[in-house]
Amino acid sequence: MIVIGKTAKDVSEDEAMDYVLGYTAANDISSRAQQFAQSQWCFSKGFDGACPIGPAFVPKEVVPDINEVVIRGARNGKVCQDSKLE
Numbered sequence: 001m002i003v004i005g006k007t008a009k010d011v012s013e014d015e016a017m018d019y020v021l022g023y024t025a026a027n028d029i030s031s032r033a034q035q036f037a038q039s040q041w042c043f044s045k046g047f048d049g050a051c052p053i054g055p056a057f058v059p060k061e062v063v064p065d066i067n068e069v070v071i072r073g074a075r076n077g078k079v080c081q082d083s084k085l086e
Contacts (some may be wrong), residue, residue, distance in 0.1 A: 019050065022059040023066070027052050052072040 005021025028051055035044035045051065063069060066085060073081040 003057065017060070020060045022057055023063060024054050025058050 001024050003024055004019055009021045011019055018082055028045065030044040030050065031047055032044070038082045069085050071081060071083060071085060072079065
């Protein structure tokens with residue numbers, strides 16, 4: 001997840017990184033029971049605790065090229081995701 005460090009509006013692509021403060025992790029947790037009970041999937045993401053963020057924060061200066069960062073997720077020891085962020 002990108003953390004924006006200052007107010008931004010109508011920022012050009014060339015200037016975008018000037019507004020990035022750093023990066024952190026977020027976990028999109030949905031209530032599957034609510035998700036499949038209706039057609040509005042966004043509703044299932046609106047419960048308390050549905051999107052824990054952090055606790056780590058990495059300043060953008062520590063990551064020279066965000067496109068080279070690899071995210072790897074595992075569940076019960078089995079890799080579910082292993083890819084670059086691009």
